[in-house]
Amino acid sequence: MTVTTEILQIASYLGAGISVGIASLSAGIGEGYTAGHTAHSFMRQPKAGDSLVNSMLVSQAVTETGAIFALVIALLLIFGGFTDPAGGWFKAAALLSAGIAVGVGSVGPGFGSGYSGGQASKAIGRMPKQNNAITGNMLIGQALAQAGSIFALVVSLLLLYSTPNQPANATLGEVILKCAAFLGGGLAIGIGTMGPGAAIGFVAGRANDMIGRFPKERASIIKTMFLGAAVSESTAIYSLVIAFLLIFAI
Amino acid sequence: MEQIARAAALLGAGICMGIGALGPGVGEGFVAGKACEGIARSPENASLITRTMLVGQAVSESTGIYSLVIALLLIFST
Numbered sequence: 584m585t586v587t588t589e590i591l592q593i594a595s596y597l598g599a600g601i602s603v604g605i606a607s608l609s610a611g612i613g614e615g616y617t618a619g620h621t622a623h624s625f626m627r628q629p630k631a632g633d634s635l636v637n638s639m640l641v642s643q644a645v646t647e648t649g650a651i652f653a654l655v656i657a658l659l660l661i662f663g664g665f666t667d668p669a670g671g672w673f674k675a676a677a678l679l680s681a682g683i684a685v686g687v688g689s690v691g692p693g694f695g696s697g698y699s700g701g702q703a704s705k706a707i708g709r710m711p712k713q714n715n716a717i718t719g720n721m722l723i724g725q726a727l728a729q730a731g732s733i734f735a736l737v738v739s740l741l742l743l744y745s746t747p748n749q750p751a752n753a754t755l756g757e758v759i760l761k762c763a764a765f766l767g768g769g770l771a772i773g774i775g776t777m778g779p780g781a782a783i784g785f786v787a788g789r790a791n792d793m794i795g796r797f798p799k800e801r802a803s804i805i806k807t808m809f810l811g812a813a814v815s816e817s818t819a820i821y822s823l824v825i826a827f828l829l830i831f832a833i
Numbered sequence: 834m835e836q837i838a839r840a841a842a843l844l845g846a847g848i849c850m851g852i853g854a855l856g857p858g859v860g861e862g863f864v865a866g867k868a869c870e871g872i873a874r875s876p877e878n879a880s881l882i883t884r885t886m887l888v889g890q891a892v893s894e895s896t897g898i899y900s901l902v903i904a905l906l907l908i909f910s911t
Contacts, residue, residue, distance in 0.1 A: 691858075755836075756836025756840075759836060759837055760836050760839055760840045760843065762840070763840035763841065763844040764844075764847075766844055766847065767844040767845070767847025770847040770848050771847035771851040771904070772851070773851060774848070774851030774852050775850055775853075775854035776854075777854075778854055778856060778858025778859045778862075779854065779858035779862070780858075781859060782859045782860075782865075782866075783862055784862075785859075785862045785863060786862050786869065789869045789870050790866075792870075793869055793872075793873035793874075794873075796873060797874070800872060800876050803872050803876060803879050804869050804872060807865065807869050807879075807882075807883060808869055810865070810886075811865020811866070811868060811869070811886060812862075814861050814865070814887070814890045814894070815858055817857075817861075817897065818861075818897040819854060819858065821850060821854060821900070821901045822850050825846060825850040825904045825905075825908070826847070826850075828908055829847055829908065832908070833843060833908070
């Protein structure tokens, strides 16, 4: 069965929907968690209002990152002109997989960044004087947590722009093989960054909370946070390696 | 038929590494978060807490490494 423009459009539109839909879910929950804790802290410390709002807005902007990546990929899928039937089934699988990768890959980082921001607001409400230390640590933690969504974006862009077209003489077996490899690569990096992203956000959130309670131990808390986040990141890197192998070495 | 089996192996490798990375990631992050909390509360035990954290994370990591090994086997030896 040959590929027509319509089939590539179906794959692109499906990929675009999956990507934005799933990515928005966690970004929304994360930002709501941050805003909820900010409102609660406002009640405890009305005088810290300005620094609370600043911290909340910065945190929400970083939490939004994954959803913005997904939006960019979705717009590329819809308007990027990937409808040349010469791409064949290879391209259809790559388009769908690009959407899955960035959509599912943004879930963990969204939850993690939101948790980190919420705990930071809570800590600022308790210790308004430590505002700068807490916000700084929150941003470092969120940046570490967002690494997963950046991995997913890279895999997604590679799937869109660096995958080969289907050769004219490809057998059915080769087509199935390559499509499965592309879909597997997208699923590997997508699901694989969920755990590490959420977990690094949890580490950063606990560190924010504790810097608010015990500001004197800041140095050793940040050291432990980095060490723990680095170890948690390892499985996301394994997933990235497997995704690259599936996309380029098959 | 052989290629369909291999295609299933490749799809399986992706799913295996993806879902296999979920558990260790969450687990290791939980350990690290609680270690931050412990060090803040009792700084004098910092080295003991860090050591326990790393041992716990190493054990949690094992299932992630199993997934990696199985994914590589599925890719290269089927």
